[in-house]
Structures are given as C-alpha cells and as structure tokens.
Amino acid sequence: MAEEVVLLDFWPSMFGVRVRIVLAEKGIEYEYREEDLRNKSSLLLQMNPVHKKIPVLIHNGKPVCESSIIVQYIDEVWHDKAPLLPSDPYQRAQASAWSKIENAFVWIFFVFDEILPINFINLDLNTDKKNKKLQLYNSSRGVWSTKGEEQEAAKKEFIEVLKVLEEQLKDKPFFGGETFGYVDVCLIGYYCWFYVYETFGNFSIEAECPEIIAWAKRCMQKESVSKSLPDGKKVFGFVQELKKKLGLD
Amino acid sequence: MAEEVVLLDFWPSMFGVRVRIVLAEKGIEYEYREEDLRNKSSLLLQMNPVHKKIPVLIHNGKPVCESSIIVQYIDEVWHDKAPLLPSDPYQRAQASAWSKIENAFVWIFFVFDEILPINFINLDLNTDKKNKKLQLYNSSRGVWSTKGEEQEAAKKEFIEVLKVLEEQLKDKPFFGGETFGYVDVCLIGYYCWFYVYETFGNFSIEAECPEIIAWAKRCMQKESVSKSLPDGKKVFGFVQELKKKLGLD
Numbered sequence: 001m002a003e004e005v006v007l008l009d010f011w012p013s014m015f016g017v018r019v020r021i022v023l024a025e026k027g028i029e030y031e032y033r034e035e036d037l038r039n040k041s042s043l044l045l046q047m048n049p050v051h052k053k054i055p056v057l058i059h060n061g062k063p064v065c066e067s068s069i070i071v072q073y074i075d076e077v078w079h080d081k082a083p084l085l086p087s088d089p090y091q092r093a094q095a096s097a098w099s100k101i102e103n104a105f106v107w108i109f110f111v112f113d114e115i116l117p118i119n120f121i122n123l124d125l126n127t128d129k130k131n132k133k134l135q136l137y138n139s140s141r142g143v144w145s146t147k148g149e150e151q152e153a154a155k156k157e158f159i160e161v162l163k164v165l166e167e168q169l170k171d172k173p174f175f176g177g178e179t180f181g182y183v184d185v186c187l188i189g190y191y192c193w194f195y196v197y198e199t200f201g202n203f204s205i206e207a208e209c210p211e212i213i214a215w216a217k218r219c220m221q222k223e224s225v226s227k228s229l230p231d232g233k234k235v236f237g238f239v240q241e242l243k244k245k246l247g248l249d
Numbered sequence: 250m251a252e253e254v255v256l257l258d259f260w261p262s263m264f265g266v267r268v269r270i271v272l273a274e275k276g277i278e279y280e281y282r283e284e285d286l287r288n289k290s291s292l293l294l295q296m297n298p299v300h301k302k303i304p305v306l307i308h309n310g311k312p313v314c315e316s317s318i319i320v321q322y323i324d325e326v327w328h329d330k331a332p333l334l335p336s337d338p339y340q341r342a343q344a345s346a347w348s349k350i351e352n353a354f355v356w357i358f359f360v361f362d363e364i365l366p367i368n369f370i371n372l373d374l375n376t377d378k379k380n381k382k383l384q385l386y387n388s389s390r391g392v393w394s395t396k397g398e399e400q401e402a403a404k405k406e407f408i409e410v411l412k413v414l415e416e417q418l419k420d421k422p423f424f425g426g427e428t429f430g431y432v433d434v435c436l437i438g439y440y441c442w443f444y445v446y447e448t449f450g451n452f453s454i455e456a457e458c459p460e461i462i463a464w465a466k467r468c469m470q471k472e473s474v475s476k477s478l479p480d481g482k483k484v485f486g487f488v489q490e491l492k493k494k495l496g497l498d
Contacts, residue, residue, distance in 0.1 A: 050413060059339070062339060064339070064342045064343075064346070065346050066345070066346050066349060069342050069345045069346055069349075070342075072342070072345075073338055073339070073341075073342040076338035076341070077338050077339075089322055089325035089326050090308075090311060090313070090322070090326075092322075092325070093313045093318050093319075093321070093322040094313075096315070096318045096321075097313070097314050097315050097318055100315060100318075164299060
C-alpha cells in the first residue's frame with residue numbers, strides 16, 4: 001500500500017519543525033498543509049478535536065497528535081531508516097525524560113513579553129492577558145520584581161537550562177551520542193528562535209553556552225535539519241509583524 | 250541478577266500512584282520511600298536533580314523520572330507479565346496522546362482554590378501566589394469572573410473533559426479495550442481525588458458522568474489498583490490538614 005502522509009503545521013512552530021526533521025531524516029514523502037492558527041481549518045479541528053493544536057500527522061487517514069508522540073510514532077513505523085530512539089529501555093526512558101526539559105524553553109515566552117503573543121496555542125492573546133501571565137510567571141518563581149529584573153531573571157534561568165544541557169552533552173557530538181537522535185530532534189527546533197531571544201533579550205547565547213551553539217551548528221550540517229528549520233531572521237520578522245498587528249510595537 | 254527497585258513517592262500523589270499500580274500489576278517487589286516534599290531527601294535531589302519531583306523509580310541504582318515515562322519503562326523491562334501498552338505503533342501513539350489529557354485534570358487545582366496549595370511541585374505555595382495563579386487560569390480561558398463563576402466554569406470544564414473520556418470509552422470496559430492498560434493506569438490515579446473535588450466543588454461526578462464512575466469501579470476491582478490508591482476520605486483529610494497549616498481554613 002502506498003503511504004499517504006499529510007502534515008498540518010505552522011512554519012515558525014518549534015514543535016512542527018520536529019516532525020519536519022524526522023520526515024526528512026526518514027526520507028518520507030508527504031503533503032504539507034500550512035494552518036492559519038487564527039482561523040483553523042476544519043480538517044485540523046476534526047483531526048485534533050480535543051487540543052486543536054498543530055502539528056498533526058495524518059497517516060493513511062488516521063491522525064497522530066503531539067509532536068513528541070508523532071516523532072516516536074514515525075520512528076517506530078519507519079524503523080529501518082535513521083533510528084532515533086535507542087533500543088535499550090533505560091536509554092529510551094532517559095531520552096524521553098530529557099526531551100521534557102523543553103518546558104524550560106517554553107517558559108521564556110512568558111517572560112520576554114514582546115515574544116509572548118506568539119503562544120502557539122492562543123495566538124490571539126491580548127496585552128491584558130499577557131500581563132497576567134507575566135504575573136503568574138513571577139509568582140511561580142516566588143519573586144516580585146520589575147519588568148527589567150524579570151527579564152534578567154528569565155535570561156539567567158534560560159542560560160542555566162542550557163548549561164544543564166551542555167553538561168549532558170559532555171564531549172558527545174549529539175545528545176543521541178555519536179549520532180543525531182530523539183533528544184536532538186526535540187531540542188534543535190528552538191534554535192531558529194535563538195535570534196529572537198537574543199535580540200529582544202539583548203544577550204548572546206554563544207557567549208554563555210558555546211557548546212550548545214557548536215552542537216546546533218553540527219545539527220545544521222544535516223540537510224534534514226537545515227532544510228526544515230526556518231531562518232532565525234525570518235522568525236524575527238514574523239514576531240515583529242505580529243507585534244504590529246497586535247498593537248504592541 | 251536480583252533486581253533492586255526503589256520508589257521515591259508521596260502517598261497522595263496521583264502521579265506516584267501510577268507507578269505503584271504498575272509495580273503491583275507486574276508483581277515487582279520494591280522498597281517504598283515516602284518523601285517529605287517540604288524537606289526533600291538528598292536521594293531525591295540526587296536522583297532527579299533537574300525537576301526534583303516525585304515519583305522517581307531507582308532500578309539497580311539508576312533513576313527513571315516522570316510518572317508516564319516510568320510506567321512505559323516498567324512495561325518494557327518487565328514485558329512478559331501484564332503488558333500495558335499495545336504493540337501496534339498507532340495504538341501506542343493514541344494511548345500516549347490520551348494519557349496527556351491529564352493536563353485538564355491538573356488545571357482543576359488552579360481553580361478550586363481550597364485545593365490549590367496541594368500543588369505537588371510547590372507544596373509551599375502561599376495564598377498570594379495562589380491568587381495570581383487563579384488570575385492566570387482566568388486569563389488563559391479569556392474569562393474575567395468572580396470566584397463563584399470561576400468555580401462553576403471549572404466544574405463545567407472538568408465535566409466536559411470527563412465526557413470526552415466517556416465517549417472514548419464507548420462500550421469498552423477499559424480505555425485499553427478488554428483489558429486494563431496504559432491509559433487506565435494514567436487516569437485512575439485521579440479517582441482518589443474525586444471525593445475532594447466533589448466536596449469542595451459541591452457536585453456529584455457520578456450524576457454527570459456515570460460511565461466514568463462505572464469504569465473507575467471496574468478498575469478498583471483489580472487488587473493492583475485498590476491496594477495502590479489511597480482512600481478518598483484520607484486524601485480529603487490530608488487537604489484539610491494542609492489548609493490548616495497554611496492558614497487557609
């Protein structure tokens with residue numbers, strides 16, 4: 001049977017990019033359908049009725065949701081080429097756990113308030129809600145501080161997470177070891193947002209975490225990655241456009 | 250080699266209970282170590298240095314973190330007895346995705362503010378932070394309302410999630426089909442909190458979602474479940490004690 005593969009996605013999504021990378025790694029042909037998150041297609045609503053989120057992989061008419069689950073699914077179904085998850089259960093559990101560190105990356109959206117409106121779940125957030133979310137972030141950290149202090153604290157936390165990742169990387173070329181694997185797929189999607197973080201946050205990730213940047217550049221040497229990741233400046237342009245639309249600039 | 254299995258846990262945790270159920274299902278002997286979440290053991294901090302959360306399974310000296318990952322890990326390592334996840338990749342992906350619906354259950358903590366302090370990550374939340382989190386929950390739903398309206402809306406959402414689950418259950422005895430499986434393990438832990446929800450929320454889950462209660466009772470017929478789940482009234486007592494300690498009653 002010919003495989004019919006459709007991907008519902010949104011180009012700046014670091015979650016969607018994971019699926020694009022894996023499909024490229026495995027050499028799977030597919031139809032790409034760009035979603036307008038402010039006007040979601042009936043196909044998206046039908047295929048992911050509970051969460052209504054991209055990415056959704058539709059394989060022979062059947063939907064698979066949640067980027068990390070989609071990546072594992074593709075790895076299992078097309079297991080002959082470019083395996084991503086180790087076969088040992090312990091190694092696999094560790095890979096799954098490390099990929100969950102992503103939450104720390106997502107939090108940064110709640111802090112650089114210029115970036116916040118690009119929450120991929122609620123693209124229509126307004127400034128009022130944004131301020132409430134900032135307050136929450138604040139409170140969850142147990143810190144009451146000014147916006148400037150906020151951003152400094154957020155940068156510090158972000159860098160700390162990257163340093164934890166650097167330690168995990170040690171002298172290995174990839175989180176997967178000698179080869180590009182599941183954790184690499186889950187983390188590299190954030191790289192196309194680094195330029196946005198750096199520009200709004202006015203800091204250099206490379207100066208703080210050179211090993212992470214070296215790792216990202218190694219990943220980018222893979223065609224499956226470089227062709228799937230949008231350019232950082234294009235993502236920055238998208239954020240600026242959105243800020244304009246939302247009256248935040 | 251004799252297997253050495255240690256579980257770091259906290260008895261009212263609906264995440265820890267998942268692991269207890271699976272260990273019982275598989276007939277695995279283990280050492281249970283209760284954690285004081287306000288004074289975490291050095292073993293917990295050493296075994297889960299990034300998230301510092303229970304449950305942690307320590308298998309032959311090596312830690313596995315995150316309840317859903319631990320459940321999958323145990324299912325893979327002890328695969329001969331009582332398999333929980335289907336072997337078909339598509340069915341497995343669906344099970345993983347359904348187990349993520351848990352987020353909707355966790356949100357209820359942010360709404361019944363009497364319950365909120367029992368956030369298992371930050372057991373030391375104070376009322377100030379609690380109110381901020383409520384505001385966030387409010388804002389994420391795009392609704393500005395009074396506390397009474399809040400709670401009504403939260404109940405409604407909670408019931409809606411249960412109804413989605415009931416639809417998924419259809420006429421099957423378990424989410425896993427004819428047998429108790431991964432999704433059942435992930436969801437049944439919430440059952441011991443139903444009495445707390447109902448009492449603080451002043452509503453009957455059974456009146457709204459009889460199929461869910463019938464499913465939970467079927468699960469409770471399994472010794473692995475009934476012996477692992479704490480009694481709902483004991484959990485309620487724990488919540489009341491905590492409220493007292495935090496000066497919230």
